[in-house]
Amino acid sequence: MSRPIHTRGLVLRRTDWSETSQIVTVDTRDHGIVDLLAKGSRRPARRSSSFAEPLDLGGWYDLVYRPRKGDLHLAVEARLIEGFPHLRDDLGAWLEANGILDLLRASFSPGDPHPALLRSALSCLKLLSVGRARLALRDRFVIELLDRSGVWSVGDNCANCEAEIPRGAAHWHAPAALLCAGCRTGGDRPVPEELRTLLGTLQSTAWGNIPSLVAPEPLLAAIWERLREALLHHLERAPRSLRYLRAGGPPGTGAPLRSPSPR
Numbered sequence: 452m453s454r455p456i457h458t459r460g461l462v463l464r465r466t467d468w469s470e471t472s473q474i475v476t477v478d479t480r481d482h483g484i485v486d487l488l489a490k491g492s493r494r495p496a497r498r499s500s501s502f503a504e505p506l507d508l509g510g511w512y513d514l515v516y517r518p519r520k521g522d523l524h525l526a527v528e529a530r531l532i533e534g535f536p537h538l539r540d541d542l543g544a545w546l547e548a549n550g551i552l553d554l555l556r557a558s559f560s561p562g563d564p565h566p567a568l569l570r571s572a573l574s575c576l577k578l579l580s581v582g583r584a585r586l587a588l589r590d591r592f593v594i595e596l597l598d599r600s601g602v603w604s605v606g607d608n609c610a611n612c613e614a615e616i617p618r619g620a621a622h623w624h625a626p627a628a629l630l631c632a633g634c635r636t637g638g639d640r641p642v643p644e645e646l647r648t649l650l651g652t653l654q655s656t657a658w659g660n661i662p663s664l665v666a667p668e669p670l671l672a673a674i675w676e677r678l679r680e681a682l683l684h685h686l687e688r689a690p691r692s693l694r695y696l697r698a699g700g701p702p703g704t705g706a707p708l709r710s711p712s713p714r
């Protein structure tokens with residue numbers, strides 16, 4: 452029998468498998484995304500059971516599992532470290548959290564761990580409890596996800612000629628690049644300077660400081676529109692939960708951008 456693997460992981464999806472068991476998709480710190488069969492996790496028989504309770508979506512666990520042939524491995528033990536209970540009391544926070552979990556699942560393959568991004572996901576889940584700056588948190592997380600997926604090449608300099616872009620001369624090149632005026636191609640739209648500055652700020656601000664970031668909601672919404680476009684371009688199958696992540700008016704209506712909730 453294979454040696455058990457000890458790691459930590461975030462539950463991205465869970466499915467009831469039988470009366471007593473679950474199949475869970477977990478983003479693990481050391482081995483990336485794995486599918487695990489947790490036998491008996493739905494009905495912990497006694498206090499000595501390997502599972503104190505069913506594995507929960509968005510839970511961060513100490514895990515032991517045995518690799519098996521194929522893609523479905525056997526969970527041996529799971530101990531909850533952090534369940535982020537605040538997410539369950541607040542629909543807005545729950546939708547944001549589901550977006551994060553689904554995006555992680557859709558963006559990476561098994562055997563491709565991204566521990567730093569996983570830490571960012573945990574920071575983001577935790578900070579959703581603050582109840583402020585949720586759009587900024589979402590933007591920050593997706594920028595990092597796209598960056599680590601190799602899609603995002605938005606920095607201070609032109610993504611083509613690498614020259615520094617003068618103030619007011621940046622152009623947006625879909626799905627995710629900034630170009631100087633000399634390198635822009637036909638459809639590239641000019642990027643307002645304040646949007647470009649906010650992109651830089653989001654990328655460089657530590658997680659803990661995001662909720663106190665002072666940023667106009669319409670600008671954050673405009674950044675989200677570009678991020679969404681980059682995600683749809685990058686992902687083979689965009690998760691359904693993306694649809695519930697709104698910013699401003701309904702998409703495609705041309706309605707003026709506004710804050711989704713009163714502050």
Ligand SMILES: [Zn+2]
Binds near residue numbers: 609611612
């Ligand atoms: Zn250029």
